[in-house]
Amino acid sequence: MPRHAVRVVLVTAIVLTIATLAVAQRGRYRRRPPDPSDRGGVPRWDVAPDFQHDVFTFVRIEYSSWSDEWRGGRWSTDYPDSDLNFSFRLQELTSLKVNPEPKVLRLTDPELFDYPFIYLIEPGSLLFSDEEVKALRRYLLNGGFLMVDDFWGEDEWYNFYGQFQRVFPDREAVELALDHEIFHCVYDLKEKPQIPSINVAWSGRTFERWDAQVPHYRGVFDDQGRMMAIICHNTDLGDGWEREGVDPWYFHEFSEKRSYPLGINIVVYAMTH
DSSP states (O other), X not given: OOGGGGOOOOOSOOOOOGGGOOOOOOOOOOOOOOOTTOOTTOOOOOOOGGGTTTSBOOEEEEOEETTHHHHSOGGGTTTTHHHHHHXXXXXXXXXXXXXXXXXXXXXXXXXXXXXXEEEEEOGGGEEOOHHHHHHHHHHHHTTOEEEEEOBOHHHHHHHHHHHHHHHXXXXXXXXXXXXXXXXXXXXXXXXXXXXXXHHHHHTTOSOSSTTOOSOXXXXXXXXXXXXXXXXXXXXXXXXXXXXXXXXXXXXXIIIIIIIHHHHHHHHHHHHHO
């Protein structure tokens, strides 16, 4: 990847506390078909002309899966609310210049190499084509960063693991210790957070399946020791972003304390390493 794609820089200080995060319960959550033109109440902000080509853009990956027939595409879970909310909070809470318009791309799209960070969700039934395998390998080895989120239990892990092994058959995903920088580079997390869907949280649990009680954060590294991917398993950061406007308790307990801090940490780590 051309290094100009990583000119999305931190100017100076990062806002180090999420206490300033206004609990703007916009009452805007609706279960609706994905429509990126409908911002659902998320504010829009201007990008300075000098930064038009240097902003951070949140890029979601569209992919095929064996369950698309009845799920309508698992890649679109939480979309677009999750992407819009996270982009807004990233702009609000850090010195990153952020694009107010998130994007959706396939791995085979030539545009992919213009963006240093990509997000892939619900890979429990993901199926990569041979072309996608090659494209993802090339993207990651050339400086890109992948965040994987929101899949639960052993069956979904082994499906994703098998697909990712096609990308890197000679690399293993390594469990990240709590003292790894990614948990502390902006917000100092005291635990590896487990974020459940809001309905599960209301039931009093943080895990969504009996075999998913322990959250895992695994890194995949290149030959120079750079983390190319973080795999967030048995947790759902995206739901913490998507559902911030639904319930004040869920916002304070999961969005404010866990989902946004770790999501911001991951992006800042990816952009500065």
